[in-house]
Amino acid sequence: MKGEADHGDPGLFGPESVTWQMHGDPMMWIAGVRALYLQALHPRAVRGVMTNSDFRQDAWGRLLRTADYVGTISYGATAAAERAGSRVRRIHRLLGVDDPHLLLWVHCAEVDSYLDVLRRSGFPLSGAQADRYIAEHRTSARLVGLDPAAVPSDRAALADYFAAIRPELEAGADARAVDGFLRRPPVPAVLVPARELVWRPVAGLAYDSLPPYAHGLYGRPAPPPARVTLRLAAAGAALRCVPPRVRWQLPPGHILKAMARLGPGSRPAPCKLRRRAAILDGPGRAQRSDGGDGTRWRTPG
Template sequence: MRGIRAARGTGTGEPGLFGPGSVTWALHGDPVMWIGGVRALYLQALHPAAIRGVMVNSDFRKDAWGRLLRTASFVGTLTYGTTEAAEAAGARVRKIHRLLGVDDPGLLLWVHCAEIDSYLHVVRRSGIPLTDAQADRYVDEQRVAARLVGLDPDRVPGTADGLRCYFDGVRPELAAGEDARVVDDFLRAPPVPRALVPAREAVWRRVAALAYDTLPPYAHALYGRPAPPPDTVTRRLTATANLLRCLPDELRWRLPPRHILRAMERLGEDTRPAPYSLRARAAILDRPGREGHGHGANGGDSTRWRTPG
């Protein structure tokens, strides 16, 4: 754990937009977020106008890996960077949106909601003990991120139920058109150097398949590929997440580039992100004895997954 021990810090640095006490800070350091990110791409591609804007204004086919890494770095900067760094990153994104003409609020809202819904759904379903109150707090915190990409936070869902209602309303607009098929083909078999083909088959295909399987049933219907039974998907996701969590933190946290390690250097080692520390905070946010097994946000599907005990 050399990388962690080196990140002592003084604890006097600027905490950034969210800070160590936020649900966002605790969740975004978990490796299952990468599966959530892939799920978000699958979901975002089902809005024909949104994905058309991506295809027309970016070289997705040739630079899909770069796009994925830039998105991950942006999320890392917003979560763990200083306020100045986060605001600057947001300004760059808004400028690009304006220059490319992809700053329509309706499309930006779809991209935002699909992303936040995917993160929330995957972390909860993978076993992180998140109460309903903490889930609502997370969705509310992410309205800060919505502002940075050019949205009015007051027009962005601030609760898990708000997300569910949003997806109920937008669902008739969704379809798996030609552009969605391009995204699907890429995610199932992205181009890699010949030497990395075995790793793609052994690792990436399983991650992408798992991300796809966690989509809501209507998304499976639109893509035309069924998923295993929900309980099977949940077991596979939990097992995969637990395996990823066995990787050393100092290795995992180098991607996106050292955002978490730099935050700990700035703020002190006791600010280390720990999703399972949320269990201790549950009594503060929820009523005593409440198990929190109500409705969750998962792309408009009202199924809520119990935390494996």
């Protein structure tokens, strides 16, 4: 049986990876929305989304399918992750959106968003662990059809990539349509209060966490980065008060399935990264980290 065959399979990343610890954090939802805002700034990439997908008709379904994909490749058994990647590559080919240049933009915008939002929200990650996270995601780049050797493998390479691609970015009509949609997505009348109370603050914080140049392209003033970092930290502290076992019950339950497959010791936990950073850095040392927008803070050492 498939479940028996998968028993003990750590998947593509495994419980010792930085990805395993990070992707169980609730701030990944805000990071995912930030990635959408950033990805929309590449005219060719966003045109492909607007032309070939049902983003506006089924935005919630698309967001949930993306979350399911990220959960599958992060925590699923190897065969399940490879099947998910194969489906994505097939869809990209059918829709004609498999240009490596555009796939690399989408990949880098996602990795940068996940890393930037979680670090600024207080997730404990040393500089070396941030580099390791970026390197780990050459695996996810392979799944969508990229050559891992052509994908940034650390923070310096990722920064160089964004500097090189900046001239291609702009907030055209498609980007502004995504911006408007994310700020006020259509919902049934009964859900309008929930949209205003829950969704708009989430989307607003995700937008505010963008790098200053992105705010300039969208044509709105950039809020002070340090103030946004404080808001991200407050949101992270609040969301992390919800017990992980409660959060992880939400469908499709990838983390709980992974723990059932690998045992309770595989539970994602930020404290594991703290311990590893302490071992690597030595007692009393602390890393100074840059969140990609000039904001600097200390992470536990």
